[in-house]
Amino acid sequence: NKMVMVKQLLTLRNYENIPFSSIGKGWLTLGGSTDLQKNLGYYAGDLSGITTKKLPLWFQPFYKPGKKIAKERDWNKKLEEIVEKAPEWDIGFIVGVPAWIQMCIEMIIKKYQLNNIHEMWPNLAFFVHGGVSFEPYKKGFEKLLGKPITYIETYLASEGFIAYQDRQHAKGMRLVTNEHIFLEFVPFNKQNFDSNSDMVQNPETLMIHEVEEGKEYALLISTNAGTWRYLIGDTIKFVDKTRCEIIITGRTKHFLSLVGEHLSVDNMNKAIQLAGEQLNICIPEFTVAGIPYQSFFAHHWYIACNEPVDPNALKQCIDENLKALNDDYAVERRSALKEVFVDVLSEQQFLDFMQLKGKVGGQHKFPRVLKDNMLKDWQEYLKAQMAHSK
Incomplete structure (x- = not known):
């Protein structure tokens, strides 16, 4: 490191x-x-x-x-x-x-x-x-x-320093390929990952010369610190194979695909960024959950915004942006993904929840997709807050 x-x-x-x-x-x-x-x-x-x-x-x-x-x-x-x-x-x-x-x-x-x-x-x-x-x-x-200031992105994980932006206007971050980390790439598809986003027993693995630009891969790393073919949990995409430049597109567990919409964290980030620009608002935090709805399914967004905003306008912006960014999402919105809900909260509510979970500080990030126990805890927390405000 x-x-x-x-x-x-x-x-x-x-x-x-x-x-x-x-x-x-x-x-x-x-x-x-x-x-x-x-x-x-x-x-x-x-x-x-x-x-x-x-x-x-x-x-x-x-x-x-x-x-x-x-x-x-x-x-x-x-x-x-x-x-x-x-x-x-x-x-x-x-x-x-x-x-x-x-x-x-x-x-x-x-x-x-x-x-x-x-x-x-x-x-x-x-x-x-x-x-x-x-x-x-x-x-x-x-x-x-x-x-204006210059922004420089890094990809530093507990397991090692994996990539960093090394030049102005780079498309992505350059992978560190010569500092004691051996990298393998698992195509992030249904052949290699099941419906719970768990990797199958013997997945297809590619070396760096075998990858293709624009495709999603999960990272396997081996290091001289003792990590052996460890699934780090991030998904990446090569944007410049010659320069080994990548972008992080999300987490293997943070993809939202209830009915085949294959919504990545990268899609979510871009949709939120565009919505902020379209409505001229700041959105410092957000998360989304997949929920049952009318025998089918819906997405429930929780968005932090400390400025006045119409939730319906925000919902429409996010929905339309995701349709433009993700063909699978657009298809599913016409079939099994029946509705999108948006709750606008304060940034402090997100911070207070993280504090309740004992996750305060620079190492902790609010999950972009809420599932299982974390989703239940979040829903209970919001119910308690609503009851208290009454």
């Missing part, structure tokens, strides 16, 4: 919009606690906390929020401490999961009554993000800026 991070830093010279002066400023990383839990013979903690704790010495002078705040386990307290210290720093770039970075910047702007974050950090030039697609967050995030 450390070696790939250094390689990614060296690729910053490929970005014409990043001034060299910004690289020498503060680097704000919003991650898990570096105060790791000591167990019998090993330490444990969030990946971002472990990575931050192992930063090379030459990185330390630039690193913010510093060792003391980085150790803090209470996520809300950590955010408050960062907001308190923010005026003392000159930040050139930020690293983290979009939702938490956005929240942190919103808190700084509110506390110091700024018009945008560049009034405090004029040298802020780029944002290194990962974990979730940035598309749904981009519109809301850009409202916090005084000038």
Whole structure:
């Protein structure tokens, strides 16, 4: 991981919009606690906390929020401490999961009554993000800026650093193929995955020279850390085979296909991004569930929006966008997928639910598709909230 991070830093010279002066400023990383839990013979903690704790010495002078705040386990307290210290720093770039970075910047702007974050950090030039697609967050995030910045995507998992964007205007992220990770690609289709999205006993596996652009693959990885043909759970698509550039299209378990609509997280992200642009609203969070409806089925969307919005208009936008993006969805909307429901909630409701589940912090993301126990817990949580508000 450390070696790939250094390689990614060296690729910053490929970005014409990043001034060299910004690289020498503060680097704000919003991650898990570096105060790791000591167990019998090993330490444990969030990946971002472990990575931050192992930063090379030459990185330390630039690193913010510093060792003391980085150790803090209470996520809300950590955010408050960062907001308190923010005026003392000159930040050139930020690293983290979009939702938490956005929240942190919103808190700084509110506390110091700024018009945008560049009034405090004029040298802020780029944002290194990962974990979730940035598309749904981009519109809301850009409202916090005084000038455009460069966005750089990474694919860093607990099992290894898998890919990163290495040049301006890249179609996707370049796979890391020479740092102790062996990659295999399983075509994501009904021959290799059953109706529950579980991989079959002996799936078809392809090597990197056998893949095709535009097709969906699940990743199998083997590493020198002991992972052996591990199904990492992400689905990817090659957008430039020559350069080994990929995009993440979703999770094997987060595809929604009740009746053959084959809705991917990539479809969902794009539909939400387009809906935000069409209605001129920010949608910082969303999730969707498949439910029984009139002897057939429906999709139930839960969407965070802190601005006034007509749920019916939002529903129509999402539905039409998905029909245009996904032929299977368009076909099923004329047959067994009878209806689409949309509930508009506040972003805080999503955050509070994650807190109830003990999943607060940069390592945790709200699932894009709710199923089984998680869906039941979410429905009960919303019912309790509705009863309380009455």
